[in-house]
Amino acid sequence: MSAFDPHRPRRSVLYMPGANARALEKATGLPADGLILDLEDAVAPDDKASARDRVAAAVAGRGYGQREVVARVNGLDTPWFADDVAALAAAAPDAILVPKVGSAEDVRGIEAAVEAAGAPDTTLLWAMIETPSAILRATEIVAASERLVGFVLGTNDLVKELRAVHVPGRAPLLPALAWAVLAVRDVGKVVLDGVFNDLDDADGFEAECRQGRELGFDGKTLIHPRQLDACNRVYAPSATELDHARTLVAAWESARAAGGGGVVTVDGRMVEHLHVEEARRVLAQAEAIAERSD
Structure with a gap:
């Protein structure tokens, strides 16, 4: 897919709730390298349809400048997946991010749905890596499609699935994080670290950014604009x-x-x-x- 640029800056990629019109508008002025306009975790079931329309309109409006615009749809096994993909295929974001991808078979199903919906070649695929199954099958998943070029670690879900504990330094996650980076680097694609949950712990956040960069991640996914400056600084060459x-x-x-x-x-x-x-x-x-x- 010619639209893929592995060298594009992806230091900071900020989740924005698809149900919040004000947040989507605010994102046009934020110093993020990329945005994930979220239809999944950030949207209640009763708001899925209206959020879908709002995100599709925001993407189609092309108001985000040079920021990479990614839309996270609901999972392949949910009742909202097909409608999400249809709306976003028409809006043509830079990429569609799919959660809970656990196998190469999942990737092929997602790719078939995106192509059947008429998405242009310039709309690429990203996948969430957030389960033990996805980690164990990472080498198969990352190579399953040429259209699949980006990977996001879902560290909160991974901690839950492992029955691990959130601790400073992320020792329980280090084998999975390192393995995911190895798998993605083997095929020359892009991998982003998961989110940091404590907005009041600036030192802990910066330490986790440094750790992610040292492990080889291209950047980090974020949950609040206040995390942008530190993330951009740490993930840029000094x-x-x-x-x-x-x-x-x-x-x-x-x-x-x-x-x-x-x-x-x-x-x-x-x-x-x-x-x-x-x-x-x-x-x-x-x-x-x-x-x-x-």
């Missing part, structure tokens, strides 16, 4: 990282111009091609963030 990346690339290119071999030394440390590739990725990320901010 000034120190950028200086180091520029130094590596310059030293490497200088050595190549002088006819050097495959290894150079910077600040007493050996630098190989893999280090230079990572440095160039960091610089490209910073450039993309700057362009998005402009």
Whole structure:
């Protein structure tokens, strides 16, 4: 699918309740890289139809600028799934996010429904990874469809399903988080960390952002606009990282111009091609963030 850009900034992706017209309007001015307009958890059963219409209209209005716009539908096994997909196929968001995806068979069913509804090729698929089944089958799920390009960890549901406990540092979740990142990276797609629940714990939130970035996530899903600034800062390359990346690339290119071999030394440390590739990725990320901010 040509619409997929794995290098697009996705540091912060904010859930917005589909039933709340004011929230959907407010999102047009928030510094989020992406938005998830939610028809699932944030919407009561009696409000599903009206929220669907509201979200479809918001998407079709194209009022969110450069933000990546994703609509989360209700699950494949719910009575609202087909109508959600039909409405959003016509509105054409950047992606449709489906919860509780547990197998490659689920992915194929979702893809068939989206295509039957007439969604354009530019509307891609994202999947929630939030059950033990999804974690154990992650390598099958991530490769099940070319249209499926994004994955969101549903950490609250995963903690519940594991009968684990929410603790600082997320030790009970670390094997699942790491395995999900491994599976997604193997196919070159995008993976986002789950939400942080305590809006009053700014230090804990920032620590979890740092942990997610260190694990390899592309960004984090958020539940409130007050989390945006810290998340954007942590998931962007720091000034120190950028200086180091520029130094590596310059030293490497200088050595190549002088006819050097495959290894150079910077600040007493050996630098190989893999280090230079990572440095160039960091610089490209910073450039993309700057362009998005402009």
